Amino acid sequence: MVASHFALALVAGILSATAAAQSSTAMLDKATATSAATTAPLTPEVRGDIFMARRDYRAAIDVYGLAPSTDPIVRNKIGIAYHQLNELGYARKAYQQALKLKPDYAEAMNNMGAVYYALKSYRRAISWYGKALKQDSTSQRAASYYMNLGTAWFTRKNFTKGMENYQIAVKLDPEVLEHHGNFGQVLEERSMAEKASYHFYIARLYAKQGRTELALQYLRKALEEGYKDKKDLSKEPDFSVLRDLPEFKELLALEPRVL
Numbered sequence: 001m002v003a004s005h006f007a008l009a010l011v012a013g014i015l016s017a018t019a020a021a022q023s024s025t026a027m028l029d030k031a032t033a034t035s036a037a038t039t040a041p042l043t044p045e046v047r048g049d050i051f052m053a054r055r056d057y058r059a060a061i062d063v064y065g066l067a068p069s070t071d072p073i074v075r076n077k078i079g080i081a082y083h084q085l086n087e088l089g090y091a092r093k094a095y096q097q098a099l100k101l102k103p104d105y106a107e108a109m110n111n112m113g114a115v116y117y118a119l120k121s122y123r124r125a126i127s128w129y130g131k132a133l134k135q136d137s138t139s140q141r142a143a144s145y146y147m148n149l150g151t152a153w154f155t156r157k158n159f160t161k162g163m164e165n166y167q168i169a170v171k172l173d174p175e176v177l178e179h180h181g182n183f184g185q186v187l188e189e190r191s192m193a194e195k196a197s198y199h200f201y202i203a204r205l206y207a208k209q210g211r212t213e214l215a216l217q218y219l220r221k222a223l224e225e226g227y228k229d230k231k232d233l234s235k236e237p238d239f240s241v242l243r244d245l246p247e248f249k250e251l252l253a254l255e256p257r258v259l
Contacts, residue, residue, distance in 0.1 A: 044066035044074075045073070048063040052077070055084075060077075072102035073098075076107060078094040079094030079111055083111070088115050095111050096112075099112070106132040109129075113125045113148060114148065122155055126152045130149065143169040147165070147177070150165030159198070163201045163204070163205065166201075166205055170205065178214075192225050195221075197222070197227070199219070200219070203215045203218035203222060204239070207239050215242060216245070216248065219239075220251060233252060
């Protein structure tokens with residue numbers, strides 16, 4: 001990911017804080033394996049990947065710059081490095097270069113969306129995430145695109161569309177909501193009522209999946225944040241799997257302290 005405002009930038013092309021760390025580890029493993037398998041010098045891309053793994057983004061940019069300028073993957077990685085440095089103008093330019101070289105490059109499209117999300121241009125972000133999904137909507141990687149799109153809709157207070165996209169994301173990758181750092185980002189400027197609604201929708205999503213522990217966890221958060229329709233919870237169809245659980249009954253009986 002990066003600073004909290006750019007958590008969405010690095011999933012699927014190294015697009016979120018958690019995902020960035022995971023991708024950086026993969027980069028380092030790749031570089032190590034390459035080095036062990038051959039005595040030939042490491043390519044600029046692999047050397048740049050090593051610097052990315054070390055979070056030395058400025059050095060990574062310098063080394064990536066030694067690679068052929070016709071390589072869209074390297075251009076995208078340069079954009080990611082700039083994105084990590086919060087230099088959004090340079091990041092956008094690098095992503096644009098990647099897309100000029102490879103017009104159907106879904107990862108670069110997703111990263112363009114992340115730039116606009118960071119700039120709080122949510123309509124443009126949504127547009128770019130949609131473009132990425134036109135190129136790839138069924139792979140596990142696409143879960144990140146749906147996650148980003150859903151988060152942008154949540155940020156625009158459209159909980160229905162946010163929920164729809166999160167549902168698809170979770171279907172493609174059941175752990176996508178848990179291994180990305182988006183919750184803090186999407187909620188950091190929201191009111192307590194909006195946070196409550198957001199967590200209520202996530203609780204419904206997990207309940208529909210039968211993941212009761214996570215459903216209860218997010219439902220408790222919603223109640224603590226002042227969710228107002230508590231009396232209707234027992235009638236919510238998505239919570240049918242929870243109704244007979246002692247923990248659910250306790251939540252209905254308790255008056256959680258509003259944070």
